[in-house]
Amino acid sequence: MSGRRFSPWPAYVDLFSGLVVLMFAVIAVDVARQSPAQQMAADVLANISKATRDVKPCSDQDLCVNLLLNFETGKDEIKKEDLREIQRITSVLLSALKEQERKNPQLNIKKLVRIVVEGHTDSRPLHYETREREQFTYNWNLSARRASSVMYALSQNSLGLKQGYNVVSLGLASSEPAKDPRDADGKRDCVALRDLCDPTDDACRAAADDRGADPCDDMNRRTTIRIIFDYKAAGVRQQPTTGNRK
Numbered sequence: 001m002s003g004r005r006f007s008p009w010p011a012y013v014d015l016f017s018g019l020v021v022l023m024f025a026v027i028a029v030d031v032a033r034q035s036p037a038q039q040m041a042a043d044v045l046a047n048i049s050k051a052t053r054d055v056k057p058c059s060d061q062d063l064c065v066n067l068l069l070n071f072e073t074g075k076d077e078i079k080k081e082d083l084r085e086i087q088r089i090t091s092v093l094l095s096a097l098k099e100q101e102r103k104n105p106q107l108n109i110k111k112l113v114r115i116v117v118e119g120h121t122d123s124r125p126l127h128y129e130t131r132e133r134e135q136f137t138y139n140w141n142l143s144a145r146r147a148s149s150v151m152y153a154l155s156q157n158s159l160g161l162k163q164g165y166n167v168v169s170l171g172l173a174s175s176e177p178a179k180d181p182r183d184a185d186g187k188r189d190c191v192a193l194r195d196l197c198d199p200t201d202d203a204c205r206a207a208a209d210d211r212g213a214d215p216c217d218d219m220n221r222r223t224t225i226r227i228i229f230d231y232k233a234a235g236v237r238q239q240p241t242t243g244n245r246k
Contacts, residue, residue, distance in 0.1 A: 038061045040100060040104075040112075040229050041057065041061045041062060041063055041227075041229050043100065043103075044063060044096045044097070044100060044227070044229075045057060045063055047095070047096040047099055048063070048065075048092055048093065048096050051092040051095075052065070052088075052089060052092055054066055054067065054089070058224075058226060061228075061229050062226055062227060062228040062229060063226070063227045064224050064225070064226050064227075065089055065093070065224065065225040065227070066178075066222050066223075066224050067082075067085065067086065067089065067150070067222060067223045067224070067225065068218070068219075068221070068222050069082045069085075069146075069150070069221075069222070069223055070082060071146055071221070074142065076142065076145035076146045076148070076149045077149065078149050078150065078153055083153060086150065086153045086154065086157065087153075087157050089225070090153075090154055090157040090158070090159050091157070093159060093225075093227070094158060094159055097109055097113060110163075110164045110165050110166070111166070112229060112230060113165065113166065113227060113228070113229060113230070114166045114167075114168075114227075114228040114230050115154070115159070115165060115166065115167045115168075115225060115226070115227055115228070116167075116168055116169070116170055116225075116226040116228065117147045117148075117150045117151045117154070117167065117168070117169040117170065117223065117224075117225055117226075118147060118169075118170050118171075118172055118176075118223065118224040118225075118226060119142075119143035119144060119145075119146040119147030119148075119150070119169065119170070119171045119172060119223055120143055120172055120173070120174070120176060120178070120220055120221065120222050120223065120224065121139040121142055121143045121146075121173050121174055121220065121221055122139075122174060122216070122217035122220045122221050123139070123174040123217075123220070124217060139173040139174055140171055140173040141171065142171070142173075143171035143172055143173045144169065144170070144171025145171070146171070146223060147169035147170055147171055147223060148169045150169070150223050150225070151167055151168070151169040154167060154225075155167070174220060177189040177190050177191060177216070177219075177220050178190045178216075178219040178220050178222060180216070180219075190215075190216035190219045190220060191216060
């Protein structure tokens with residue numbers, strides 16, 4: 001009896017084909033498990049990303065547009081060049097939301113979407129103010145005033161309460177630092193040099209401030225437009241999610 005040499009190749013091919021089928025099945029299940037809010041967020045993100053690089057997901061069902069506005073120190077008035085940028089971003093957002101209205105005529109998009117304008121500041125203290133309360137509240141009030149200025153600019157460009165959109169503003173001071181762009185993983189907070197000093201070491205903090213502009217201060221002085229897809233407010237049932245705010 002002449003024996004034939006066994007070739008394992010067909011078995012490997014069958015195994016590879018099975019793994020490919022399994023992979024696509026897992027992807028299909030994952031897409032099917034997405035909530036309506038997640039699906040809409042992904043769709044809006046894709047549309048907005050075509051026009052600006054400033055938008056990114058900030059959780060599994062909301063988006064963030066980060067604006068680096070050049071406010072004067074201690075001021076909340078928006079400069080003309082920044083007003084043009086806000087107008088451009090607003091036009092992009094409105095276009096993406098109207099596209100969702102066209103795709104989902106059964107939904108009240110204006111009721112479904114909540115827009116939160118978040119104002120952020122750096123952690124630079126007031127050198128001319130020695131009273132503890134005023135030191136504490138200054139950046140919180142400043143960030144709130146700047147966020148309100150941006151919310152007003154959105155309203156002036158047809159994205160506001162008068163137009164039926166749910167828009168609010170929020171001042172966060174330096175409580176949520178931006179992510180350090182120098183971090184390859186994108187997880188490390190951008191911490192100014194003064195904040196690496198011991199809180200009781202005034203000399204260290206003063207020396208850090210005397211070195212001039214800190215790149216993290218520029219990153220942290222930002223305004224974030226957070227677009228939240230709130231299906232509960234629209235009365236639409238969705239599957240529970242485990243997404244956290246980032």
